[in-house]
Amino acid sequence: DGGITQSPKYLFRKEGQNVTLSCEQNLNHDAMYWYRQDPGQGLRLIYYSQIVNDFQKGDIAEGYSVSREKKESFPLTVTSAQKNPTAFYLCASSITRLVQNQPQHFGDGTRLSIL
């Protein structure tokens, strides 16, 4: 089945640790995105990538890093510089080459908690 796969579903981080969240898509989408969701709030954009080997900061990029070495994969690293990392992280992807404003489709999220 085509879709977006995020792993793990739940992740725990110790103070001072970096952790990496995985996002893989087999939809042949060009663009990929990472969002953070806090309880009772909407989604806030962390980073996005419209093409392999290129990515841009979103609204809350501080304390996070990404890479886009393959079209299918867009891992997010939550670094120790992110002081409040506990949140639900969502990955999304969309087509960009053909028509603008194509909807983004989401994975099922990774819930990150601090130990």
Added chain:
Amino acid sequence: GQQLNQSPQSMFIQEGEDVSMNCTSSSIFNTWLWYKQDPGEGPVLLIALYKAGELTSNGRLTAQFGITRKDSFLNISASIPSDVGIYFCAGSQGAQKLVFGQGTRLTINP
């Protein structure tokens, strides 16, 4: 960053009632999207709107792209228990980035 003003924040209704929620912005958007999110899962796209004034239906759901391009609404008719969840509006200004509302949490009493 920008945000959309989504209302109401929560709704408590009886099964079978109709539901209406809306999103407004001070900025113009070229695309409006409506998503539904169940607990512990990612948002699922319900309806996409691409043209000012456009009215689009998906089963019992109807959404409209406001004529000023600064607002959108979503209606759900004859609600059923599986409609429970959080509904998000999202707008795009054409650069592949989305701005999200804060969500409307729908609770249905059987």
